[in-house]
Amino acid sequence: MALSSTQGIxxxxxxxxxxxxxxxxxxxxxxxxxTVIASxxxxxxxxxxxxxxxxxxxxAGFIVRPFGALVFGRLGDLIGRKYTFxxxxxIMGGSTFAIGLVPGYESIGFAAPLIxxxxxxxxxxxxxxxxxxxxxxxxxHSPSSRRGYYTSWIQTTATLGLFVSLGVILLTxxxxxxxxxxxxxxxxxxxxxxxxxxxxxxxxxxIYIRLKMQESPLFxxxxxxxxxxxxxxxxxxxxxxxxxxxxxxxxxxTMGQGVVWYTGQFYAQSFIENVCKIDFDQSxxxxxxxxxxATPFFVVFGGWSDKVGRxxxxxxxxxxxxxxxxxxxxxxxxxxDLKNKIELTEKKEVNNSLVPIGSTGNALRTTTTKTFFDDxxxxxxxxxxxxxxxxDRKTLKPEVKISKQLGSVxxxxxxxxxxxxxxxxxxxxxPIAAFLVEMxxxxxxxxxxxxxxxxxxxxxxxxxPFIATLLTTIYVDNKLVGLMYPIIIATLCLIIxxxxxxxxxxxxxxx
Amino acid sequence: MNKLKRILGLIWIITxxxxxxxxxxxxxxxIAKKPVIDTKIQWGVFIGIFIPIAIGFVxxxxxxxxxxxxx
Numbered sequence: 077m078a079l080s081s082t083q084g085i086x087x088x089x090x091x092x093x094x095x096x097x098x099x100x101x102x103x104x105x106x107x108x109x110x111t112v113i114a115s116x117x118x119x120x121x122x123x124x125x126x127x128x129x130x131x132x133x134x135x136a137g138f139i140v141r142p143f144g145a146l147v148f149g150r151l152g153d154l155i156g157r158k159y160t161f162x163x164x165x166x167i168m169g170g171s172t173f174a175i176g177l178v179p180g181y182e183s184i185g186f187a188a189p190l191i192x193x194x195x196x197x198x199x200x201x202x203x204x205x206x207x208x209x210x211x212x213x214x215x216x217h218s219p220s221s222r223r224g225y226y227t228s229w230i231q232t233t234a235t236l237g238l239f240v241s242l243g244v245i246l247l248t249x250x251x252x253x254x255x256x257x258x259x260x261x262x263x264x265x266x267x268x269x270x271x272x273x274x275x276x277x278x279x280x281x282x283i284y285i286r287l288k289m290q291e292s293p294l295f296x297x298x299x300x301x302x303x304x305x306x307x308x309x310x311x312x313x314x315x316x317x318x319x320x321x322x323x324x325x326x327x328x329x330t331m332g333q334g335v336v337w338y339t340g341q342f343y344a345q346s347f348i349e350n351v352c353k354i355d356f357d358q359s360x361x362x363x364x365x366x367x368x369x370a371t372p373f374f375v376v377f378g379g380w381s382d383k384v385g386r387x388x389x390x391x392x393x394x395x396x397x398x399x400x401x402x403x404x405x406x407x408x409x410x411x412x413d414l415k416n417k418i419e420l421t422e423k424k425e426v427n428n429s430l431v432p433i434g435s436t437g438n439a440l441r442t443t444t445t446k447t448f449f450d451d452x453x454x455x456x457x458x459x460x461x462x463x464x465x466x467x468d469r470k471t472l473k474p475e476v477k478i479s480k481q482l483g484s485v486x487x488x489x490x491x492x493x494x495x496x497x498x499x500x501x502x503x504x505x506x507p508i509a510a511f512l513v514e515m516x517x518x519x520x521x522x523x524x525x526x527x528x529x530x531x532x533x534x535x536x537x538x539x540x541p542f543i544a545t546l547l548t549t550i551y552v553d554n555k556l557v558g559l560m561y562p563i564i565i566a567t568l569c570l571i572i573x574x575x576x577x578x579x580x581x582x583x584x585x586x587x
Numbered sequence: 588m589n590k591l592k593r594i595l596g597l598i599w600i601i602t603x604x605x606x607x608x609x610x611x612x613x614x615x616x617x618i619a620k621k622p623v624i625d626t627k628i629q630w631g632v633f634i635g636i637f638i639p640i641a642i643g644f645v646x647x648x649x650x651x652x653x654x655x656x657x658x
Contacts, residue, residue, distance in 0.1 A: 139636055320655050323647040535636055546629065550617070575592060576656050 100237025102172035141534030144204020145526030152522030153308035161209030168202035169279025176272030208526030211509035227509035228378020330532025332569025335562035338540035340497035352412035370498035377506035385579035393503025437465030452483020599648025
């Protein structure tokens with residue numbers, strides 16, 4: 077039943093992957109712009125509260141994904157894969173575009189964060205329905221001997237979506253004005269909307285391509301024979317025979333895969349920026365380079381899983397993550413640690429500026445100190461406070477911001493470390509679409525595989541940066557304490573996966 | 588291997604309630620320490636989302652104990 081021509085399957089992969097990539101792009105730009113969005117949509121009185129509110133919104137986007145899996149998975153098993161993941165694309169594109177249009181908190185008050193939250197929830201719902209459809213659709217077109225290879229192209233889309241989102245954000249941030257400082261100020265003011273608005277063009281192109289696609293051949297055959305499921309939710313989760321497989325897929329595969337993914341691609345970046353204090357651009361370009369080098373390995377491991385089975389590649393990825401995370405993150409800290417560098421005192425620069433605040437006589441005082449180190453690292457220390465006209469008024473504690481720009485050796489060392497982490501991601505994530513698709517029968521495949529995938533990735537994985545950051549606020553003395561969460565979850569998952577899951581590839585998907 | 592799966596099943600059954608207890612205890616402690624809306628929302632979300640998953644883990648353990656995953 078699989079497509080016989082290579083050209084045919086390539087078209088299927090291209091059409092499916094493009095739409096899925098755009099959905100991931102749409103989903104990630106929100107997370108990548110969390111701080112800017114916080115300043116636009118949440119009360120500014122407490123920046124931490126504003127950031128947490130955004131992260132909560134971010135988490136809401138992840139938590140709602142399993143519900144999207146249920147809603148659209150059911151639809152996909154009832155009416156077909158093609159129209160369902162077309163619908164998810166429209167919802168995702170519409171919500172993303174709309175976020176770019178919502179007026180800020182200063183214009184419309186609390187309606188602003190409420191609308192943004194609602195749109196974010198819609199994004200989560202749409203994403204919950206998209207992936208299962210795309211993976212199922214490609215798998216049901218693929219020859220059984222190359223299912224891992226072909227579905228692994230779908231697996232690249234999540235990482236490439238992140239890559240595109242980071243790229244668009246950095247480009248927009250740099251090109252709004254010839255002066256970089258002004259460009260960043262414009263970006264924070266209104267330019268952040270551009271990545272959201274751009275999405276609509278990409279979505280229209282993708283919808284056009286998807287409209288031209290044919291329904292999955294296995295689903296068409298199932299429908300012709302009148303054997304489609306009447307109640308996919310009940311058949312998926314109400315019957316022990318299938319429920320036990322859903323639970324095994326979650327606890328033995330997707331749970332660990334989710335935390336490895338989000339630790340490598342999201343917590344690592346957040347750690348580099350917030351704990352190592354590396355500057356905004358570098359912390360993102362480090363991730364971009366690591367993604368560029370690691371992405372081909374999704375296809376390598378996906379293809380390899382056709383030969384050696386899916387299980388042990390995924391288990392090996394989890395195992396390596398568990399035993400090396402501590403070392404890798406410690407290395408990140410060490411590279412950024414100024415104690416390991418020699419200061420070039422003669423190059424030190426100190427700049428002071430005073431900007432009058434209205435007609436109060438007071439002024440905003442900014443002191444920027446640039447310290448240079450032997451390995452090329454530059455540390456910018458910016459202190460802002462108010463210089464009062466009245467001599468009896470004491471200056472409050474200044475706001476201090478430290479930002480490090482690494483020299484080239486340190487920079488590429490960090491790229492290598494993040495590359496290793498993303499390599500683990502490719503091991504656990506490359507084969508998983510084929511693995512999940514082979515676990516469930518055609519008539520309830522979309523529903524059954526979507527839920528464990530999105531609980532594993534959306535809940536366990538998506539909450540990783542949030543829980544890890546939270547742990548660092550509870551156990552403040554240990555900068556690596558955040559890793560406890562992914563390490564415990566991945567360990568549990570690899571034990572279950574190694575003992576319970578079979579390495580046998582199910583060649584016949586038409587059951 | 589089947590025997591191991593069944594024994595582990597019992598461990599998973601016990602792990603579920605222990606995880607829920609630990610989660611609620613930590614959440615309550617953190618909320619008491621910092622009783623602001625953000626803390627309440629965070630821990631409310633964690634507890635609300637992880638309790639059904641822990642129940643699922645107990646069901647998984649039960650199936651394992653009963654030999655549903657035997658080969």
